[in-house]
Amino acid sequence: MSEKHPYWSYVLVFDELFGSHDQVRDFLDSRREIVDWQSFLPYAFFFVSRLTAEGLTRLIIEHY
Secondary structure, eight states: OOOOOOHHHHHEEOOTTTTTHHHHHHHHHHHHHHHEEEEEEEEEEEEEEEEEEHHHHHHHHHHH
């Protein structure tokens, strides 16, 4: 029997100092921890991840 992994839903809101929409999209696409994402607003992404908020914070700090 396979072990189930929890998934968490997030909203990432950012500004130009953090990065452009394309840069943030490319970052999300490059991470296997990000299962899926959508963007309906110029400076926001809605996404699902296997990481907790603490894990995502570490990942983003390491990258940026």
